[in-house]
Amino acid sequence: MTLSLENFLSSRKELIEGKLPLYVSGLKGPASIKEAMIYSLSAGGKRIRPALVLAVLNAFGKREEIGIPAACAVEMIHTYSLIHDDLPSMDDDDLRRGKPTNHKVYGEALAILSGDGLLTHSFGLIADQQDISAEKRLALISELVKASGIEGMVGGQVADMQGEAKNLPLSELEYIHEHKTAKLLAFSIIAGAILAEASNDEIAKLREFAYHIGIAFQIQDDILDIEGQQSKIGKPVGSDETNKKTTYPSLLTLPGAKQKLEDHISHAKAILANINIQSGLLEELCDLIASRDH
Numbered sequence: 001m002t003l004s005l006e007n008f009l010s011s012r013k014e015l016i017e018g019k020l021p022l023y024v025s026g027l028k029g030p031a032s033i034k035e036a037m038i039y040s041l042s043a044g045g046k047r048i049r050p051a052l053v054l055a056v057l058n059a060f061g062k063r064e065e066i067g068i069p070a071a072c073a074v075e076m077i078h079t080y081s082l083i084h085d086d087l088p089s090m091d092d093d094d095l096r097r098g099k100p101t102n103h104k105v106y107g108e109a110l111a112i113l114s115g116d117g118l119l120t121h122s123f124g125l126i127a128d129q130q131d132i133s134a135e136k137r138l139a140l141i142s143e144l145v146k147a148s149g150i151e152g153m154v155g156g157q158v159a160d161m162q163g164e165a166k167n168l169p170l171s172e173l174e175y176i177h178e179h180k181t182a183k184l185l186a187f188s189i190i191a192g193a194i195l196a197e198a199s200n201d202e203i204a205k206l207r208e209f210a211y212h213i214g215i216a217f218q219i220q221d222d223i224l225d226i227e228g229q230q231s232k233i234g235k236p237v238g239s240d241e242t243n244k245k246t247t248y249p250s251l252l253t254l255p256g257a258k259q260k261l262e263d264h265i266s267h268a269k270a271i272l273a274n275i276n277i278q279s280g281l282l283e284e285l286c287d288l289i290a291s292r293d294h
Helices: 005-025 031-041 048-059 064-085 102-106 108-127 134-148 153-162 170-195 200-227 248-252 254-272 280-291
Strands: none
Touching: 005 031, 005 048, 005 064, 005 108, 005 280, 031 064, 031 102, 031 108, 048 064, 048 170, 048 280, 064 108, 064 134, 064 153, 064 170, 102 108, 108 134, 134 153, 134 170, 153 170, 170 200, 170 248, 200 248, 200 254, 200 280, 248 254, 254 280
16 A cells, blocks of 8 residues: 555654654763753654655665664754754744744753754764665765755855845855755755665766755745744744845745746656656655645
8 A cells, every 4th residue: 555645754753753862862961961952853843854864765665764863863963953043143043843942941052062962963873873884874974964064054054144134146045045955855865865775877866856855945935934824834924034034035026936946846856757766755745845834
């Protein structure tokens, strides 16, 4: 029986949310920082990134279990980035997913350190995975470094910060979101492909697929900042305009941004059609990214 996307996401979300606190609680260290790390890891969210790791393994007909450490690692990186984003020196947010941000509960110093703890431990999860080869571990760690560091998410964050209150051209906006958002989503997809022993050609196609869904994900974020409901997105609607951020709707108009979103989703699906995998779940994930309301 074919697994529906709803059932897939629900069951994998439950699986990942059960594993995340266990990976932290067993560490040797002060209880205070472990509590702060688990607080943000347990704050909810879509868990799209870990779901993508497992969905790619599923598409190749491989055991999803071998993807759990990488799936949890990418969610730890994502969570650390949110903790740091929310700090007064960055976006200065009081709420994340409708709950007080980490620094509001634990103070700025512990929030910074809990983010640091999640970042460093994420690589340990992969390095310590014994049921895959050393070559696969090294490949996954290399991909995660590029996706999360200066060449990826951190570089995108810097460009985003330096672009505030400026009228950025579309090329610079796309650079920001390719690095800030798409690179980490791409890691999830490539991690699944590496673990599934995909060919170089398949990995190259999946990289292109990941680029399109990553940009689509961010465009929908920009659209939700205009049309979304605060109760669902967990932050004030209109914050991009308040913070004078360049967005896809501000450059392309809202209808233009929606068309751009549709174009990226169409490109992503066309790429999937050229890879010999069971692509049903990934196609449905494309539609979910384009239509999500939080």
